[in-house]
Amino acid sequence: MKSVFLLFFVLVEVICCEGCWKQERETLMSLNSRLGNGLSSWVDNTDCCQWVGVECNTTTGRIAKITLQSYIGPPWHLNYSDFLIFKDLKILDLSSTRLSNCTRVAQGLKNLEVINLGSNNNLDNATTILSCLDGLSSLKSLSLSGNLFDTTSSQIFQIVLEKLSSKLLHLEVLDIGYNNLTNEILPSLRGFRSLKELHMPGIGLDSDLHIQGLCAVLKNVEILDISYNNFNDTDIASPLSELSSLKKLNLQGSEITQRSIHNISKLRSLEILDLAENNLNLWPRENHGFAWPASLQHLVLRANSLNNNILYSLNGLTRLESLDLSINNLKGSLDICGMSTLTSLKILDFRRIID
Template sequence: MHEHILCDGGFNTQFIASEAEALLEFKEGLKDPSNLLSSWTHGNDCCNWKGVGCNTTTGHVISLNLHSSNSIDKLQGDLSSSLLQLPYLSYLNLSGNDFMQSIVPSFLGTMESLKHLDLSHANFKGRLFDNLGNLSLLESLDLSGNDFYVNNIKWLHGLSSLKILDLSGVDLSNCQNDWFHDINIILPSLETLRLSCCGLHKLPTLPPPQVNFDSLVTLDLSVNYFNNIPDWLFENCHHLQNLDLSKNNLQGPIPNSIESVTTLATLDLSHNILNGLIPDSIGTLLSLVSLDLSYNMLTGSIPSTLGVIPNCWTNGTNMIILNLANNRFIGSIPYSFGSLRSLHRNLFEENIPTTLCLLKSLLLLDLAENKLTGVIPGCVFPAMTTEESINEKSYMELLSIKDSISDYLSRTGNGRLLLKSIDLSSNYLTQGIPVEMAKLVELNGLNLSGNQLVGSIPSNIGEMKNLEALDLSRNHLSCAIPTSMLNLTFLSFLNLQYNTLSGKIPQGNQFDTFGNDSYQGNPRLCGFPLSQKCHGSATNSFEDGHCNHSDSHEDKRMGMEINPFYITMAAGFFTGFWAFWGSLICVASWRHAYFRFLSNINDRIYVTVVVAYNKLQRKLHTQQPPM
């Protein structure tokens, strides 16, 4: 006789008690190292148990959500068939747990009340049973991130209500020729299809009969082996918003038919072998907010047919993410980018246009691994701190012209995006560090290393009080380290290596925690932690961004003396070289006389050497003793 266990005391307690018993039996088959199921005990209302959801009218168990988001809270073990005693269960989520590479039990295919089944990333293994096709009410099926394989996917034909299908990571290589046909049958209802990393090679060159993508909103075919993008794929996707074909072997140009998908919001064609131009038609996709064409062979050349990056982005006012990294573009950043007030990510070459100062709601600008030259536009930074940009609650968080420090955006409690990191390292940026940069008071990380920056570290850098990491190494910065940096009390990483800084290193606060490595390659620095002691003339005074240190004035004086010397030497060599050889080339009589002179010199040298050799021979012969 069952112990009296209630899910709701006002209902058929004997029947619901059986559902609670089924859950307890399910728990017995699991290892729970973090005691996540500690609330699952006799005598408690099972509708209050962690992860259990009940119908508010009948009290029946209708959902079981035991999703784990980290390795600590993972449940381990096997799936118990006691789940069959939950006849009203419509939602089952066991994702993120560890089922020890066990196979998915066939009894799941008989739980015909299920509408949502999520077994993703749960360490299952083996062949998927065809009886999953019996779940005719299923609207969402996620089997991604396991080690499954199938012989065919014809069992999908029975899932006529399916709206979301994620088979990412399932080995579909055994059904290369039929996979699209089998999926096409359920396409009329399908809204999301994810087949990433399924070992697929073929997309039909010609459209199948009666192809219907009208309901499809998200299509993910990334990390496969497709080598072409058929035009029909775009022409039949009238409501497609998200398309991911990244990390395939796609070749050739981006098809112009992409303009047919006017609803497209995100497009990822990165990590392929696409070449040629970016079609102008992409600029007409007004709903596009994220475009990733990075890591291809897209090019722009002059005067070949490859062309240049089109200056057609004025209409793309909704663009938030644009990643064109690691291609072969030639030319400058289009000035029309200045109209993209929510631009999020980019990569281009040459200079940084001042029109970027218009991007008051810029989130992330990625100009990674290029050869940018010139000056950092100072107007970019105050543009991010105006009252208008504050009211828009949208700041740039990461400005990267090298490798991104992070690819995620962190939000504050009120949802406001804040600029956290700037990475402009390893370019050819010149002149000085803009004093306007200090206006970014929320900045945590600043990396300007590996450029050709000159002048002094701005005296107002101490206003960036949230700075935690600062890298100004491998530049030509001079003068003293400003004492205002003592205000950077959160600074935990400092790299000033290989500049021409001089004077006394500030002491106190965070500066007492930095070692010699932070200052390597600055022989005129002195004071703790360096072994070089400061003498009476050493100072770190610093006002209005100008050097007061005598060594710095000496550097400038020597620089002004040395530079004209080298210029004069080069000019003299150039003039003398061409004055001599130009005369010989232009005046034939001089040329003949010059070569006669060389011939006479050669004869004289020859005669002198022969005479000297003969004299030496006679001398050696006379010195030999008689036999």
């Protein structure tokens, strides 16, 4: 019996090393060596589960998340065969790592659910991007934000998105924010029917062109971020009303006027609405048919130069829990009669400046 226990402990020692699996630790060390040892906390004979950028499955002790963000060095080539050892790997963050190309493996990383390829300026053509996503059929979340795609390369990006939509059938979260694109990119997103979150901040949208067509097919989207675009008095709320499941909408810094959101009440499932830093300053005392969605729980109207008239529009928001009216032009004695029905309100911010 003693020999059995001794064999067990020897096996544990072979497989694990200081809290993490030995083979996985050695693979990370090898990867760091090829990257010029730029990840200084990855030190031999220490628990790799405690390394910066590494998280482990608390049940199995295997690595579940790897972040290479802190890597600073020359452009590099990723070979996915290096990651086959990580059986529990679900999250791979390669953002801001100067990644230039990838080589897939036949088996693929079947358990990988989240990959961040954002802010990698060397991923500048369809072939390289697709090479880094080939074989990742289990992906649920993908970020391609901040890769400096622009109007000259938008056609390439359209091809990429169209091909990915036919392969990433389980994708629920997509971020293409902060690329210099236009509304012409939107039709290429129509194949991502399983999306629940779509992030497109700062991509150069300047009208409602193609938005209704996109919203008509993305029926499962619950979170939409189209902040820091320029809708410039466009009636953006009407096409967005096609998103029947939408719960959270971010329109911050997008040149929104009252005309832009006149039909916002059509978003009947909306719970969180961010309209900070827009052009809502000419709010009339009379609502003229305008109403907020009755389902709203959180409303941000910060920094819009709003006057006291905005208070009259808030009547009837019985589910509203937080209201941000900071950095506006509310003056004098405030008539809060219109707010008397805000029976669920817990947080009210009237501050003129943010601390």
